Amino acid sequence: MDASNEYDLVIRGGTLVTAGDGFAADLAVRDGRIAAIGEALPAGREEIDAAGLLVLPGGVDAHCHIDEPPYGGAYLADDFRSASRSAACGGTTTIVPFANQLPGRPLRAAVEDYHRRAEGNALIDYAFHLIVSDPTTSLLGQELPALIEEGYTSFKVFMTYAGYQLEDPAILDLLALTRREGALLMVHAENGHCVHWQSQRLAAAGDTGLAAHGRAAPPLVEREATHRAIALAELAGARVLLVHVSSAEALEQIRWGQDRGLPVLAETCPQYLLSGQDDLEKPGWEAAKFLCSPPPRGADDAEALWRGLAQGAFQLASSDHCPYRLEGPEGKRSQGEELHFQKVPPGVPGLETRLPLLFHEGVQRGRLSLQQFVALTATNPARIYGLYPRKGGLAVGGDADIALWDPARRVTIRHADLHDACDYTPYEGREVEGWPVLTLSRGERVWERGEGERGRVSEAYGRGRFLARTRERAATAP
Amino acid sequence: MDASNEYDLVIRGGTLVTAGDGFAADLAVRDGRIAAIGEALPAGREEIDAAGLLVLPGGVDAHCHIDEPPYGGAYLADDFRSASRSAACGGTTTIVPFANQLPGRPLRAAVEDYHRRAEGNALIDYAFHLIVSDPTTSLLGQELPALIEEGYTSFKVFMTYAGYQLEDPAILDLLALTRREGALLMVHAENGHCVHWQSQRLAAAGDTGLAAHGRAAPPLVEREATHRAIALAELAGARVLLVHVSSAEALEQIRWGQDRGLPVLAETCPQYLLSGQDDLEKPGWEAAKFLCSPPPRGADDAEALWRGLAQGAFQLASSDHCPYRLEGPEGKRSQGEELHFQKVPPGVPGLETRLPLLFHEGVQRGRLSLQQFVALTATNPARIYGLYPRKGGLAVGGDADIALWDPARRVTIRHADLHDACDYTPYEGREVEGWPVLTLSRGERVWERGEGERGRVSEAYGRGRFLARTRERAATAP
Amino acid sequence: MDASNEYDLVIRGGTLVTAGDGFAADLAVRDGRIAAIGEALPAGREEIDAAGLLVLPGGVDAHCHIDEPPYGGAYLADDFRSASRSAACGGTTTIVPFANQLPGRPLRAAVEDYHRRAEGNALIDYAFHLIVSDPTTSLLGQELPALIEEGYTSFKVFMTYAGYQLEDPAILDLLALTRREGALLMVHAENGHCVHWQSQRLAAAGDTGLAAHGRAAPPLVEREATHRAIALAELAGARVLLVHVSSAEALEQIRWGQDRGLPVLAETCPQYLLSGQDDLEKPGWEAAKFLCSPPPRGADDAEALWRGLAQGAFQLASSDHCPYRLEGPEGKRSQGEELHFQKVPPGVPGLETRLPLLFHEGVQRGRLSLQQFVALTATNPARIYGLYPRKGGLAVGGDADIALWDPARRVTIRHADLHDACDYTPYEGREVEGWPVLTLSRGERVWERGEGERGRVSEAYGRGRFLARTRERAATAP
Amino acid sequence: MDASNEYDLVIRGGTLVTAGDGFAADLAVRDGRIAAIGEALPAGREEIDAAGLLVLPGGVDAHCHIDEPPYGGAYLADDFRSASRSAACGGTTTIVPFANQLPGRPLRAAVEDYHRRAEGNALIDYAFHLIVSDPTTSLLGQELPALIEEGYTSFKVFMTYAGYQLEDPAILDLLALTRREGALLMVHAENGHCVHWQSQRLAAAGDTGLAAHGRAAPPLVEREATHRAIALAELAGARVLLVHVSSAEALEQIRWGQDRGLPVLAETCPQYLLSGQDDLEKPGWEAAKFLCSPPPRGADDAEALWRGLAQGAFQLASSDHCPYRLEGPEGKRSQGEELHFQKVPPGVPGLETRLPLLFHEGVQRGRLSLQQFVALTATNPARIYGLYPRKGGLAVGGDADIALWDPARRVTIRHADLHDACDYTPYEGREVEGWPVLTLSRGERVWERGEGERGRVSEAYGRGRFLARTRERAATAP
Secondary structure, eight states, X not given: OOGGGOEEEEEEEEEEEOSSXXXXXXXXXXXXXXXXXXXXXXXXXXXXXXXXXEEEEOEEEEEEOOSOOOBTTBOBSOOHHHHXXXXXXXXXXXXXXXXXXXXXXXXXXXXXXXXXXXXXXXXXXXXXXXXXXXOOHHIIIIIHHHHHHTTOOEEEEESSSTTTBOOHHHHHHHHHHHHHHTOEEEEEOOOHHHHHHHHHHHHHTTOOSTTHHHHHSOHXXXXXXXXXXXXXXXXXXXXXXXXXXXXXXXXXHHHHHHHTTOOEEEEEOHHHHHOOHHHHTSSGGGGGGGXXXXXXXXXXHHHHHHHHHHHTSOOEEOOOBOOBOSSSTTTTTTTOSOOOTTTSOOOBOOTTTHHHHHIIIIIITXXXXXXXXXXXXXXXXXXXXXXXXXXXXXXXXXXXXXXEEEEEEEEEOOGGGOOSSSSOOTTTTOEEEEEEEEEEETTEEEEEOOSSTTOEEOOOTTOOOBOOOOOOOOTTOO | OOGGGOEEXXXXXEEEEOSSOEEEEEEEEETTEEEEEESSOOOEEEEEEOTTOEEEEOEEEEEEOOSOOOBTTBOBSOOHHHHHHHHHHTTEEEEEEEEEOOXXXXXXXXXXXXXXXXXXXXXXXXXXXXXXXXXXXXXXXIIHHHXXXXXXXXXXXXXXXXXXXXOHHHHHHHHHHHHHHTOEEEEEOOOHHHHHHHXXXXXXXXXXXXXXXXXXXXXHHHHHHHHHHHHHHHHHTOOEEEOSOOOHHHHHHHHXXXXXTOOEEEEEOHHHHHOOHHHHTSSGGGGGGGOOSSOOOOHHHHHHHHHHHHHTSOOEEOOOBOOBOSSSTTTTTTTOSOOOTTTSOOOBOOTTTHHHHHIIIIIITTSSOHHHHHIIIIIHHHHHTTOTTTSSSOOTTSBOOEEEEEEEEEEEOOGGGOXXXXXXXXXXXXXXXXXXXXXXXXXXXXXXXXXXXXOEEOOOTTOOOBOOOOOOOOTTOO | OOGGGOEEEEEEEEEEEOSSOEEEEEEEEETTEEEEEESSOOOEEEEEEOTTOEEEEOEEEEEXXXXXXXXXXXXXXXXXXXXXXXXXXXXXXEEEEEEEOOTTSOHHHHHHHHHHHHTTTOSSEEOOEEEOSOOOHHIIIIIHHHHHHTTOOEXXXXXXXXXXXXXXXXXXXXXXXXHHHTOEEEEEOOOHHHHHHHHHHHHHTTOOSTTHHHHHSOHHHHHHHHHHHHHHHHHHTOOEEEOSOOOHHHHHHHHHHHHTTOOEEEEEOHHHHHOOHHHHTSSGGGGGGGOOSSOOOOHHHHHHHHXXXXXXXXOEEOOOBOOXXXXXXXXXXXXXXXXXXXXXXXXXXXTTTHHHHHIIIIIITTSSOHHHXXXXXXXXXXXXXXXXXXXXXXXXXXXXXXXXEEEEEEEEOOGGGOOSSSSOOTTTTOEEEEEEEEEEETTEEEEEOOSSTTOEEOOOTTOOOBOOOOOOOOTTOO | OOGGGOEEEEEXXXXXXXXXXXEEEEEEEETTEEEEEESSOOOEEEEEEOTTOEEEEOEEEEEEOOSOOOBTTBOBSOOHHHHHHHHHHTTEEEEEEEEEOOTTXXXXXXXXXXXXXHTTTOXXXXXXXXXXXXXXXHIIIIIHHHHHHTTOOXXXXXXXXXXXXXXXXXXXXXXXXXXXHTOEEEEEOOOHHHHXXXXXXXXXXXXXXXXXXXXXXXXXXXXXXXHHHHHHHHHHTOOEEEOSOOOHHHHHHHHHHHHTXXXXXXXXXXXXXXXXHHHHTSSGGGGGGGOOSSOOOOHHHHHHHHHHHHHTSOOEEOOOBOOBOSSSTTTTTTTOSOOOTTTSOOOBOOXXXXXXXXXXXXXXXXXXXXXXXHIIIIIHHHHHTTXXXXXXXXXXXXXXXEEEEEEEEEEEOOGGGOOSSSXXXXXXXOEEEEEEEEEEXXXXXXXXXXXXXXXXXXXXXXXXXXXXXXOOOOTTXX
């Protein structure tokens, strides 16, 4: 090996874990990419001692909301700077937020706007899903195919939310388009008509506290929309991905489809595994910390979701990071101080805590194997969204995006130690065992745990690059 | 890198595929183990050009019958020499046949006997499952725990077959033992009482042709035994593995258990994916080529099994290689020339064709991804049976057991080109796309395709080593 | 017994069959009502010898279309005269057709119009369901509650058909209203958006023959709408009735709801039990004889529906009589001679053949008990729609509506022998065993089989009376 | 009507309720049979004013244990005198206890013995099921067919209980025999091997209190045996009746079978609807009042069972009356004073309380209609066991077995007011609304409520007659 082939960095003596494997080996980086995995690799210009640590692919968080336009009067606290920092500090090295089509505006404009917001700010690499709220003929015929061609290969639609809610014909058209173009439709499956109807009824009955949020959107409205989304995909002959599934009833529908051989994909999130209606019944603004859509359910639902993760009904575990601040006029209280379930914007932060929570509750408690943990949080999202093998694995030739993980480290989660721009975490005070100690993005240290709990964060904002994604690949491709 | 660190062999330019990944890289071998995976690896003492080829972990066939005691008057055609050769020529590098306790004999004696049969003969590495037919107190209390300790960590029981059939109390005791000892129970789930009762009825009605084999053991007898095995495991708090599942009804029970979070594992085999009752209705001895237990079913069942493979309900795809010769007095005709469903011993050969059939019908036809193919045929069996990471993956430090695979090679299966000691294959004349071109066992070439279809087989019989296996590992272990 | 108490009519020596019972007895009628059931009853002014015959409650056909406004350019062939005559000749003594709100017109006007059409014409008694196509605030707030109060206690909505299709909010409002008012919502469950979308796709591909009707509305569009209707009812806390269920997939959803304790009712019809997609593939206009919505499916679906009838998943077996003539410009060919699945109006006649077909295929073939036959075709519709005990049973005090049934009579169905105003029957040439020989309405002979096959029909058109219906009754009421 | 035709008794002005109907009418009795049902019937020699009362068919309790041989050292408290009296006082007019084959003894001897026990003692009519514990060839070949011919058309087998437990081959033979002979097999479905194994384990762990009874036979052992019984019946092509179903898991299996069209019948009992594991955890001997097999479960199971009753998954609601006294050495304490789950004989009394409990909890609470109540407790058992129309309905010509029922009567259940020979009821202190006020057996008053709570009981012991039963009837028979 001549000097020009010398490795830039060798991580030595760790245990490498991927979606399919786990073994002790060294890992070498050159030019920001993984150059080799082996035993007794030659020395690198730099060396990291990973004895006792896990060498994991950096997480891919494929469901997060960053710097989006205001929802009502509420603003998301995180821009690309704080969001990408927070992700990196939790072991995540790729984020895929949404470029959100404002109703009536061109989708292309949203994409350009988001590029402006990300450029110069992101600490780690990023791609964009699209949100389609206004599927005009020209959007279906020209704009969207062109965007897919350019690497925006997935887009989300809502079956709820005034202004965004799409009805069946539009969803069918979009599904047919994904089939034609090799793209993927993500569906927020709640029957918005039902939610609206039930909300009116609750409001009329004076049942307007935050706990009413769960009653306004009971599991049946998610179950119904899930069944419908699957049926629409079946008719269109397309894949469909159900995002942020919250209930056992919706999961039952997903399994029903999968068992019949339909290409149904699904995602769940820590908030549905770890919080519930009980939290929405906490007094005062405390409940607002758990208010998200769909609502968190209960212990039985959470157990069902864990089984769905372990058995492969879910392919993805994402954060659905949606960081409205609790205090101040721009977040949860943007509509005033009234504790009204229709006035508090739904959403919880979670980019940084996603991996540690799933590691502790999943791997440490025996619900998931290490391989499943990696698959759900990194490899599967990368594969499904067209980022693999560049991201999501420890593939030779892929980006050296790595989370060096200390499985024995005990951490009590405190928002004061986190790195987002929000002002709370729903998991305050929760103890977990296992946390990253170092995050590499293309071989560069973007975060490492130092003396204090907050560690050392890179200041290289703007180093993160946009990732154009590939379309669906045939099954025989590696 | 000094000379002492030089690689023995570098496979260059291929596409590596594992249970979780797929990417282009070189792979280096040293001392029979995988030393490194990387790009532009230094030259080895020997080089193999793998351009255009897949570099796969050698297959692990964890269900095969080799050189067992006679069944009735029938003898298995394959000894360890021909079986291990045949496996190697099909890309399989590890076999796990059964050490079969003869009723009334000590299990230890069977184990010793099998070691004698394997030693000096095996071309590739091997482990042994046990078959328990006589679970005496001393077997449960001393013999079996000692054998588990020595690396025989899995054993099969039969819910059918006179002389072997165990009733529920014995199965419960064995399940409790597996839980205690970290072992695994494999179950042949057919209700033998039902099969016997129904066989008598068919025989009394004169319905004795080979097609009656399917009617004697209809799916309900497999479904019932499957449900029962799951219930027994649930009571004992133990894992259970249902082997060679043949029917949609049994699969439905397996899913039922898995969906409720029970630790139910399952295996199916090519004969249930590719043949059926139709084949049992072929004229004359042709039908005998397809006669196995449980019986092959039909197209709907096969489609359900494929979905079960794709969705993870099955973790294993094995051969259940059981090579009775068609001609001559020692095989299918051992009870004479009568075509009687109770007289023809059940079983079909399949060690060599397992991987090509599953590759073609699974990967090439879009039913399985390459990763799923590797997981089902190599990684999962290695993990589940305690051979990983030594076998079943491309783990650095693991044995360099590798199948170099040409995905574009078209082969028409002919028994004349296969390497077992049987005299037919059920798949004669079937065309497949994809076949290994070279098989390495611990870095040594045990087979490579040469000019003729049968290729060059190593003569190093006896090089294969016994593999003592590890017990169940905790979920957090890599 | 003094003369004033003398019976008007005694039916002597028959076997009485009701939804719950079956025994030999005489039945006496006085003043048009059943006065007594007993052995050796005193002589009546008139006697009927029923030896060897079954004495059944007259059928209640609660799903039929009579003299409705044109659909496109097509007219229903039957007015109340011919429809009520045809019903009577098939053993049915009560019909419940629809008063159909024309889009944009008041529902009250439709009701008044229908009364005008029925009065002076009906040979047997009748009630009206309503069809709600335009649920305005005033309709929900005043008109509909008033109509329910007056005895129009059930109404149907469509989830398909341009101009009639209601979306979820309207259905929720109507369900809530039924709950409040003790009424019942009937749902035509097909996802109209899907049917439209798929029809466009088929038309664009030039697949426009009548066989495309089944492909335009595959079982999944019924399954989806069925699931949705059940979910909406669950949210509203109301009962719901799925009419004319055609597929095993929809039935699976219905069972799913019922098994969870939801108040889901369901109906199927002979056309889904006895015809299928095969019939839609018959050449030329022959296929049009079987074209109805939802489309008839296949043998597996029909078997599933029979099981649903036998096990109580269905409570109702109705005709969905919809008599478009095959010949002439006012029926199936109203849009011209083109065999285009979107141009031929859907619907088949069936008032007269409903009971004989269900008796033969159900009772005679061992799929249904006699009691189930009576329950499905007479007692359950009477109970569910608020006509019991006046109609639907052999209740003392109830109307003497009776079908005297010869279970041994063999009839080859020929349209020439039927009594409707249509010009074909889908069941031409089919042989059945069992047919009524006499139909009594309030003790009066409205039809009896004479020498010819068409028998003697009463000329007393106009004797049929309107039946105001009662609301849902508590479970403890008899 | 001449004097010879005069009615013996007319019940005037009540509301008659049957399995299918409910209407106001008079009911006339002549010669012990129902002679007429009508309005304004002629006067009878005797008249009963039933204004405000329900006129119900007397109950048929088809699962009760009376005067059987001792179980261990325990004796049933009730002989035919006290049992038939107690049944009558609760509105039941037919009982079908078991003639129990002692292991190794001829079944014929048991039948003769039971006749001796019943004759001269029974206050109401009775039939016998058989219990088959020793299915020898001669029993299968001669004895049982002869007994079926004589009217013992149903027999029960146990899948648990040492000495009684039958294995699959014997059950298959018996099922095939029922199919051949038109008889019916009743199955106590618990996997006795599992119960024994688990009991040993609990006992070894010192978990021997009465609450361990539920843990020794958890729902999975009932589920497994239920699945197996259904599979055996499927193989034999026979009907099967699952008795005293206790758990939602077993019910799920029953529904699974029924939904696939298998002829699976099922029964549950008040103890599984109204008590549970909580009761087994009551202190001291109080728990023994609820100890029966299978064990009572919990609230979720009970709710599932209620739904199963309402939806027709269950056809029968019986008492499984098994009256071991709580005090004294012959009952629950026959093995001494130790509270050991294996020493206290399982069984609870319930003949007299069955109907009032089901009426109150079922009808009054809106879970069952009156018709369903009658069907489950009288008509269905009569039909299924070959007693209809003589028993179980209000059929003209059938026996005048009638319960005159006051739906408004409020009763607090106290054992002191009951009429059995036991010394407790599990329902002590429970309030119900609805109780019979008069019970007629073949037109004779066997009980009527007088001044005191215990009412006036007939002294005519011995008037009850044996009922030979008919075999399965074809579906077309009335």
